[in-house]
Amino acid sequence: MNNHSFPELREGVRQVVSAFDSRYWQEVDEARAFPEKFVTALTQAGWLAGLIPEEYGGAGLSLTQASVVMEEINRAGGNSGACHGQMYVMGCIVRHGTDQQKQDLLPRIARGEIRMQSMAVTEPSTGSDTTKLKTTAVRKGDRYRINGQKVWTSRLQHSDYMLLLARTTPLAEVKKKSEGLSVFLVDLREAVGKTITVRPIRNMVNHETNEIFIDNLEVPVENRIGEEGRGLKYILDGLNAERILIAAECIGDGYWFTEKASAYAKQRVVFDRPIGQNQGIQFPIARAFVNVEAASLMRYRACELFDAGIHCGAEANMSKLLAADASWEAANVCLQTHGGFGFASEYDIERKFRETRLYQVAPISTNMILSYLGEHVLGMPRSY
Helix, strand or coil: CCCCCCHHHHHHHHHHHCCCCHHHHHHHHHCCCCCHHHHHHHHHCCHHHCCCCHHHCCCCCCHHHHHHHHHHHHHCCCCHHHCHHHHHCCHHHHHHCCHHHHHHHHHHHHHCCCCCCEEECCCCCCCCCHHHCCCEEEEECCEEEEEEEEEEEECHHHCCEEEEEEECCCHHHCCCCCCCEEEEEEEHHHHECCCEEEEECCCCCCCCEEEEEEEEEEEEHHHEECCCCEHHHHHHHHHHHHHHHHHHHHHHHHHHHHHHHHHHHHHCEECCEEHHHCHHHHHHHHHHHHHHHHHHHHHHHHHHHHHCCCCCHHHHHHHHHHHHHHHHHHHHHHHHHHHHHHHCHHHCHHHHHHHHHHHHCCCCCHHHHHHHHHHHHCCCCCCC
């Protein structure tokens, strides 16, 4: 497979995204606003319900096809960060939810009646050390009472439901530290402003993300997903899909940057020649393109394994690492090629530059991926 695979899929996504031009994204970015019209258009066209099975009203796409959707959104100049949660967060329900939960939620998500694109896992004091999270859920009869704090809870203000990971058995009482955590489905419409306080975090990219404070939030037992105490496994199960889809977004960014840089290098004339004739300009763009192409192949490999039901933790992590590095290199090359104009908002480069930089850090930092590979693939001692 290559970047010309699935032409009809790509064209379908492009038709939706192309309606949102450069001016739209600049205005949204300047206002620090959520791209509501854009997300609604993608939802109505069915693209964000790609991974929901057909029996629940979704498109029943493979992860390979879903990755192409994400790639094309970014390649066309959009920003998937505003909507990718809607693509993969519901995977926890698809894989581990009860029949009742699936029937209740998935068709409504597919139709765009409700949104579930927010996940509360990370905490201020524990970061990636998820097993030490401090948010607790204590069962009282047929309800759980939840207290704690989360950070980097994205798209919460534009979601109706949220997944929440909390400790149901104290860390000191479990045999393995990965046990005793449970996942809950939270109806934000009932909780926000009452038992959940939201504090938006202003950040470098126009990305709606928040710190939340949870005070005696009550969740019915039927809103627990899967078995009590096995929640971390359910969350981790969905992270491979998240990493692969974000790799695809980075690949889309990488193509956007190299295409933009190539076009400018061909038409910008300085010293009586197009600057793209100079090897100092041409070669870095070509090198960036090579790396984007290579990252794309790794993405397809990870998708192939995921779709076949084969464990793909290493491949998912490697595709995320390679794609994030490739897009960041392409971003730097594109900015350098445009010189001072690269800093002007009207060219979109500085916006995309900021957006793609995020993926060196999120949803997992580069060093955490390297430590995973060093320990679990190469068999070296744990480095932390």
